[in-house]
Amino acid sequence: MTKRIDLVFRTIDERTSAIALDLAIQQIKPNRVHLIENVRPFSAAVQKMLQIDYDCDFVVFMDADCLILEDLSKFLQRNSFPYVDCYVLDKFRGHIHQGVHITRIDVVREMQKIEPPENDEKYVLRPESRLRSFALSNLKFKKHFKSFRILHDYFQAYHHVYAKLALRELRSRTAVNRSELEAALKYWDNYPDDLDFKIAKLAIQNTQQDVALEATPAEIDAYIQRLPEIAEAAIATLELPEQPELTYAMIDQQTRQVWPWQLVNLGGGSLQMPAEAQSSFKVFGIGLSRTGTKSLTSALHVLGFKMIHYPEDETTFRELAEGHYQFSLLQQFDGITDITVSAFYPQLDQLFPGSKFILTIRDREQWLDAMERHYANRPAFDLSDVPEQEIHMRIRRFLRSTVYGCYEFNRDRMAYVYDLHYRNTLDYFRDRPESLLVLNIGAGEGWQQLCPFLGCPMIEQPFPFIKKQTMLKSLLNDEARLMENPVLS
Template identity: 60%
Template sequence: MTQKIDLVFRTIGERTSAIALELAIQNIQPHQVHIIENIKPFSAAVNHMLTINYDCDFVVFMDADCLILEDMAHFLQNNQYPYVDCYVLDKFRGHIHQGVHITRIDLVQHMKQVKVPEYDLKYVLRPESRVRAIALAELKLSKQFKPFRIFHDFFQSYTDIFAKMALRELRSRTHHTKIQLTAAQRYWQERADDLDFVVAHHAVKYTHAAIAPDAAPEEIAAFIAELPNIAAIEVPKLNLPAQPALTMVEIEAKARSQWNWQLSRTSQTSPSEVNVRRDRKVFGIGLSRTGTKSLTAALYTLGLRTIHYPDDETTLRELSEGNCNFSVLQHYDGITDITTIPYYMQLDKLFPGSQFILTVRDKQAWLDSMERHWSGRPAFGDEDENQLNIDKEVHLKIRRFLRAAVYGCYEFNADRLSYVYDLHHKLVLDYFRDRPESLLVLNICGGQGWEDLCQFLGTPVIDQPFPYTKKQSALMALMS
């Protein structure tokens, strides 16, 4: 039966608005389109989208700063997940999940019932995300991720870039997010010939000075509401040239340049019609806390759809059976994190010609990270609020299985984990000793990134920030 897909398209007059809507209709094929136009601030637009009477199975919420360059219709017709956050390519942050949100109608209806305090800081900074997160938790539903070829925040007007990056500064005031933003600014400065990055840097600097770190949520909300006016005053001070009208020719050229590796592997030329390659696999075989999430995001960026630590019921059953021909590999180009570690030798035989990436880091830093990581994730319970939305029973069974299989313990033990770290490294190097083309040892936390990864995979080195996802040590290394 055909599923009804509604599209909610939010625009505040972005430079990409007209083309973004055209691409969205082409690649989503919605049953109905709802346009939310020039409603500010964003919290007001979120409130408006929750007043719509939807008659559909799923709603795709998206902003006009997203350019969808891949056919999503097939996935949407077969999707059953309650919520899918789409990975996009963001000009200022690399590969992130933001901007296009596939939401099942029962979750949308529950979001309408969520009551958030007016000056809840998480709501002030991310209203849509906050409301959806509360609804997911209350319904005990999980979030899924799906990569698509989508440009986010490319080709935007300078005033919109200023407002967006000012907001990003406000969202980057924890220790971890501040490190990420500082590393991103270094990337911008290295490419100062791109005026978008000049505007972004000015916006961050302005906001840092304008709003104190201890500002109240009410003050932050007022500043966000005033951002369009502030941008209209600040951007002209930079004396930038006028931006010409955006054309599809320019977008297509950027898409071919950005996804050249994927496009060159097929006889097709349109970036909206290319299918990701399925005839080889890439496996991340690094231990937990060695940059496995960063590796996953990087592989996504290169067009390899990998899944990080699958924790579904089918994978649990296959782990219990000792069946390493994982069903998820019918839909993904690889798996990262410790799911692969007990089986990498068998995976090598099951999928000849596959490539393996051993992520490593300084062992003492790794032990410290593991101790922090495990302290909030007990084997027989879960106190981590980030796991509230996941099927706890399945997740915990997989956690116990893999901790026993990989580490030989349920709780942190420095001596035991130190032994496992050394042994795993030795065994992997010994196994691939005569096949260096099949193994890459990658120290993401030490600053290695695109150059080593792209050379190993045989792809051009891409010009964007490497996704150092939640890796403070890696970002510190880059900034030192």
């Protein structure tokens, strides 16, 4: 049965608005389009989108600062997850999940029932996210994530850059978020001539001066409501060149720099990888859970490899149970990451000669702590009668028993499995260093190791660092232990 998809397109006259809407219609193929134009602040736009009388199966909520550069319609038709947060490539922060949100209609209906909370700083700063979080909690649903080729916050007008980064400063007032923002500031220093980065720095500096750390939610909300005027006034004091009208050719050029393998012909509806640029080998991320497999998946996506992380479909479960490691998914994807393939690298190596294997690692004690947290709210059995949840639980139990030898967290057993997997993998590939890359993303390894290994040009953007909050805390707390672990030395 064909799913009905509605598109909610929110714009505040972004420079990208016209082209972003055109691309969205091409790539999503919605049944209906709802425009929310020039509604400020964002909390008001969120309330307006929740007043719409939807008649569909899924709603794609997106902002006009997103340029969708691949066909989402096929994924939308096969998707059944209640909520999918889309990873995009943000000019200022690398790969983040922001700007495009795929939401099942039952979650939208639940969001419509929720009254906006008062004196709630999280709602003030992220109203859509806050209401959705309440809805998912009420329904006992979880988020899912998917990476697409989407540019976010490229080609924005100067005053919009200022307003966005001022808001980013307000959202970064925790220790971890502050560290992430400071890392971004250092990255921007590599591009001293980029006007967007100069404006971003000015916005952050001014906002730090204008809004005290101890500001109340009401004071922050009032500042956000004034941001458009504040941004216009700040930009007016600068001598900036006039920005030309945005064209598909300009986006095409940027797209080729980011994803050089993709031929685009933007505006003409042809957005596919040319045959000669497709991967001639498969790529498998064979690190254990919580070793940076999501970050690796996102990085491979940036490099042009069409990857899937921990697939949860019925066909994959059946093939795993039958020992059929050719995987039907590999007819459509360049590779698979996480424990779906971690235990089967010898078979995959035989079935797909010339493939590349990437073993993600981290400090073992950090990893054990992360696994204990990971297992805490992920039981091996669930009484849910939702079909996709049943398949998810079957795969979870199968892979836990296959890879770890236990359904629940057991520190001694998992420490043994971690060391054994590391030693066995290195031993298997000991005479073929060209086939295996050992990658410690948490220790700062990334493009410099990955690009040469895969024969790709070096990437000049931050390496995607998903789940960075947990990993950053671990790195700060356990730096000495990382240096002492003999397995990783």
